[in-house]
Amino acid sequence: MRANAALIEAIGRDPHFQTLVRRRTRFALALTALTLIIYFGYIAIVAFAPQWLGVPIGGGMTLGIPIGLLVIIAAFVLTALYVHRANTQYDALTRQILEEIK
Amino acid sequence: MSLLRSGIAFAAVILLAGASCATAAEAEAGAHAANRSAIVMFLVFAAGTLLITYWAANRTRSAADFYAAGAGISGAQNGLAMAGDYMSAASFLGISGLVFASGYDGLVYSVGWLVGWPIIMFLIAERLRNLGRYTFADVVSFRLEPVSIRTLSALGTLTVVAFYLIAQMVGAGKLIELLFGLPYLYAVMIVGTLMIFYVALGGMLATTWVQIIKSCLLLGGATVLAFLVLVKFGFSPAALFKAAIAEHPKGAAIMRPGTLLSDPISAVSLGLALMFGTAGLPHVLMRFYTVADAKAARKSVLYATGFIGYFYVLTFIIGFGAIAFLMNDPANYHVGPNGAYDKVTGLIGGTNMAAIQLANAAGGSLFLGFFSAVAFATILAVVSGLTLAGASAVSHDLYLSVIAKGKISEDKEVRVSKIAAVAIGVLAVYLGFIFENQNVAFMVGLAFAIAASCNFPALVMSVFWSGTTTRGVFIGGLLGLVSSIAGVLLSPAVWVKTFGFASAPFPYDNPALFSMAIAFGGIWLFSKTDKSKRAVLDKAGFPAQFVRSETGIGAAGAIAY
Numbered sequence: 206m207r208a209n210a211a212l213i214e215a216i217g218r219d220p221h222f223q224t225l226v227r228r229r230t231r232f233a234l235a236l237t238a239l240t241l242i243i244y245f246g247y248i249a250i251v252a253f254a255p256q257w258l259g260v261p262i263g264g265g266m267t268l269g270i271p272i273g274l275l276v277i278i279a280a281f282v283l284t285a286l287y288v289h290r291a292n293t294q295y296d297a298l299t300r301q302i303l304e305e306i307k
Numbered sequence: 308m309s310l311l312r313s314g315i316a317f318a319a320v321i322l323l324a325g326a327s328c329a330t331a332a333e334a335e336a337g338a339h340a341a342n343r344s345a346i347v348m349f350l351v352f353a354a355g356t357l358l359i360t361y362w363a364a365n366r367t368r369s370a371a372d373f374y375a376a377g378a379g380i381s382g383a384q385n386g387l388a389m390a391g392d393y394m395s396a397a398s399f400l401g402i403s404g405l406v407f408a409s410g411y412d413g414l415v416y417s418v419g420w421l422v423g424w425p426i427i428m429f430l431i432a433e434r435l436r437n438l439g440r441y442t443f444a445d446v447v448s449f450r451l452e453p454v455s456i457r458t459l460s461a462l463g464t465l466t467v468v469a470f471y472l473i474a475q476m477v478g479a480g481k482l483i484e485l486l487f488g489l490p491y492l493y494a495v496m497i498v499g500t501l502m503i504f505y506v507a508l509g510g511m512l513a514t515t516w517v518q519i520i521k522s523c524l525l526l527g528g529a530t531v532l533a534f535l536v537l538v539k540f541g542f543s544p545a546a547l548f549k550a551a552i553a554e555h556p557k558g559a560a561i562m563r564p565g566t567l568l569s570d571p572i573s574a575v576s577l578g579l580a581l582m583f584g585t586a587g588l589p590h591v592l593m594r595f596y597t598v599a600d601a602k603a604a605r606k607s608v609l610y611a612t613g614f615i616g617y618f619y620v621l622t623f624i625i626g627f628g629a630i631a632f633l634m635n636d637p638a639n640y641h642v643g644p645n646g647a648y649d650k651v652t653g654l655i656g657g658t659n660m661a662a663i664q665l666a667n668a669a670g671g672s673l674f675l676g677f678f679s680a681v682a683f684a685t686i687l688a689v690v691s692g693l694t695l696a697g698a699s700a701v702s703h704d705l706y707l708s709v710i711a712k713g714k715i716s717e718d719k720e721v722r723v724s725k726i727a728a729v730a731i732g733v734l735a736v737y738l739g740f741i742f743e744n745q746n747v748a749f750m751v752g753l754a755f756a757i758a759a760s761c762n763f764p765a766l767v768m769s770v771f772w773s774g775t776t777t778r779g780v781f782i783g784g785l786l787g788l789v790s791s792i793a794g795v796l797l798s799p800a801v802w803v804k805t806f807g808f809a810s811a812p813f814p815y816d817n818p819a820l821f822s823m824a825i826a827f828g829g830i831w832l833f834s835k836t837d838k839s840k841r842a843v844l845d846k847a848g849f850p851a852q853f854v855r856s857e858t859g860i861g862a863a864g865a866i867a868y
Binding site (some may be wrong): 210214216217222225226229233234236237240241243244245248249251252253255256257258261263264265266267269270273274276277278280281283284285287288291292293296298299302303306 | 411414415418419421422424425426428429430433541544545546548549552559560562563564565570571574575578583602605606609612615619620633749850851853854857858859860
């Protein structure tokens with residue numbers, strides 16, 4: 206690995222690398238924050254306003270059922286969003302970096 | 308290979324003896340027509356998985372084969388296997404039982420078990436794959452001093468594995484005792500023997516396929532069960548909910564949150580433990596090394612999140628189905644002399660048997676037998692994953708790096724791992740025996756709290772913060788480990804309900820909110836104040852680690868572009 210010190214420094218200075226890191230970090234942190242907000246928002250409603258989730262929405266259903274399901278679906282959709290962006294944008298940037306150091 | 312062959316034959320003999328013993332017990336009790344079909348189906352599963360183990364053993368040569376299945380598992384397969392590691396019998400039976408007992412609260416609880424997966428995706432998965440080879444300690448010790456870091460990581464891994472294993476073994480013994488009519492100790496021994504075979508002989512390849520088969524069985528079985536429930540109500544969830552409200556003693560209250568999360572601090576603390584504990588479970592993290600590259604690691608998490616989310620939706624339907632199907636039939640209950648019965652706690656086998664009883668009520672005794680076998684397979688898969696993670700921590704982290712300082716051959720390392728797997732298996736049986744009559748329900752929560760307070764902070768801080776030093780991670784991680792264990796032991800659920808003391812020194816049921824703060828704060832503080840020579844080295848190593856964690860450049864076989 207030590208022989209690669211120059212290579213690592215070169216990659217570190219590569220504008221594509223900096224773009225990759227900046228974009229991915231921003232997106233991953235935003236999605237993490239969103240996951241935390243959705244989940245702990247849900248928990249806050251459960252803890253402080255449980256009656257609100259018990260509001261009937263017809264047919265024996267309450268508001269809590271679709272909201273709970275939405276939290277589950279959101280977990281999957283946010284994960285899929287990240288995977289999609291990584292497969293398209295981030296992998297392309299990584300490939301470019303690899304090309305440059307060849 | 309003759310040792311392997313005779314070993315497999317030995318396992319088969321143990322199983323057959325167990326089966327005949329169960330048949331004898333069944334004849335004595337004269338009950339449970341489902342037992343026989345359950346036993347036959349389980350024997351088919353056991354025979355199939357032992358064949359796979361034999362196949363896998365012949366393909367497991369190097370350390371990379373043993374720990375990581377040669378990184379030859381596909382993303383979709385690994386996603387199924389991760390779901391298999393995660394969906395324990397305890398979570399399936401426990402959550403459907405919770406829905407049965409209190410309705411909506413079960414959904415609140417299951418959501419918490421899912422939201423850790425997106426976090427793994429955003430923060431952990433790709434970096435873990437890019438930086439490590441076999442255990443998560445590879446990542447933490449990438450630039451930090453390996454002896455102390457691997458000691459800490461192995462400690463974190465083994466404590467999580469120990470508590471998780473005890474809970475699974477005791478649950479397994481009780482469940483199999485009930486479903487198969489096997490004596491408790493015998494059930495625990497069968498589980499222990501099979502998991503030793505899978506792990507010690509077949510390594511990660513066999514363990515992965517056991518997980519995949521179990522996931523398919525569990526997801527398939529739960530789908531059929533939910534389908535049978537919905538058929539009865541013309542595929543109208545509203546009709547199912549109406550019927551459940553009419554049957555349940557709590558009435559319409561089952562459609563909204565109850566008293567599960569009445570204390571906000573405990574609720575947030577539990578949420579943190581579930582969310583970040585998932586991202587610190589050693590047996591889940593280890594699975595990222597079984598795939599070829601970061602792209603496949605991402606695919607694994609996406610599949611796992613989808614399967615697990617789907618599974619919890621099914622569990623919710625199954626719980627409500629159990630209310631609608633079971634509560635109006637006294638045959639499912641312990642009935643008092645006056646014909647009265649408690650519709651929740653009176654259920655035969657307890658509320659955790661709601662899904663199993665529903666399988667019988669909705670699908671008949673053959674389906675009950677199938678479900679019992681699935682429950683057995685589920686337990687086996689989870690304990691195998693745990694055992695492999697524990698054995699890897701012993702051989703790869705403790706023996707190779709801490710004791711031998713890297714100076715042993717790969718063959719010897721794998722041999723140590725196999726011996727460790729046998730030892731962990733024997734120990735698990737022994738612990739299962741000791742804890743038979745103890746309340747071990749808190750131990751899974753404890754395992755998650757430790758994973759969130761020791762493994763997760765060590766991983767995140769070493770990967771993301773350039774200022775992290777060896778001393779910081781070692782002391783901070785240790786503080787997180789100790790405070791999470793102390794917090795659980797001193798909590799009302801353990802100190803009062805299990806140990807029988809009058810009042811609990813720590814007022815909340817889950818310590819993660821505090822122990823995670825202690826761990827992260829500790830790592831920060833003891834890194835900041837670290838003026839040692841090692842600290843200079845630690846920080847100097849960050850740029851190289853950062854480039855590799857973000858791009859995978861230099862990782863073993865991690866790039867397949």
